[in-house]
Amino acid sequence: MQSRPPAARTGRPRSAAADAAILAATRQALVELGWSRLTLGDVATRAGVAKTTLYRRWPGKCELVVDAVAELFDELRLPDRGCLAADIEGVVLQFAAILGRPEARSGLMAVVAESTRDDALRERIRASIVDRQKRLVLEGRARAQERGELPAEPDPAETARTADLIFDMVAGAVVHRTLVSGEPADEQWVRGFTRVLLLGLTARPAR
Template sequence: MHDEPARDQPEDPPLQRSKGRPRSTTADDAILAAARSLLADGGWAGLTMGDVATRAGVAKTTLYRRWNSKHELAIAAVAEMLGTLHLPDRGTDLRADIEDVVRRFAALLGRPEMRTALMGLVADSTSDPALRQRIREEVVDPQKRLVVEGRARAKSRGEISAPGDIDVDLVFDVISGTVVQHILVSAEPATDAWVQRFTTFVVAGLLA
């Protein structure tokens, strides 16, 4: 038996279809919105995967394909909220940049869903090293971009002489740690006077 002529063979193999349907960003948004709503309404104990699915109007399988635990979902919700923080380019000085981000961060921490999620995650992470690592990688470390951006602007304006003059990790810890302590632990408001006093302290240390 003779082989089939080469011209009868297709030039290219058929395209492989990817398995499964594309992930729906609409479902993601609905789930995260439902999680934030439940955190605000019912606190940490009120956040259950079943209730999130019901409020979001999605099947549990849809929810678990995206986030397989309450902790993962809460981390995603917190990371999304913190992702809205930015440094508007006022073109002025380092003090204005720091004061602006302190106000914005304090306002976020004042939201019940953010406060509930953060305190619940931190409490549960005390006995869960893997959860602490996830929080550090997905919530804490990405926000250091604000310090990096602020440092670059200060250098471009001649306020600092070199990028290495500001320790990103230390500055982040000082600012975020103080604001978290003030808002979440001490439960004090971020008044204009407090924000200005704190900013003066930070800038004095940075530019000393």
């Protein structure tokens, strides 16, 4: 007995323009209303789409906010400042600036809190934000290796483990500094953080 081919998908194709409008409206609502007052109905009105359009794309408020915030972090770019330390400082300053935006700050803090009791949401945060931004670490290491600032790593598994560790150190420090401690991640702090990251705790500060 021959198996049947999979059924063709029905319904209207997903509109990239509608997705962009919805995510932009979500960020606007986060700025104006904050997490607690944001509703999917309000987002649909702001985006000029039917509620059913929004519900077909996102199962709930948390998933919608994750994707809206993820787009902000997709703006991160690794600058080419001529050396590894300066490149790190440049991207960390960008990261801190994004976390300083009210839509990123309120949205990220809220979904991280919700994810403590929702494994699927935690995985969505990891896939949409964390894993996508690890590209910056890999790009920075490759560039530094081309410059001769870092040795090549022949083991891909070790490269991946090191990238995970570097990302965790950078993201953890900047998130704690800006969102938990509420202190500025300004150029002076970023310079000191980068020195410790690259040289370790035994490094003497530059005179």
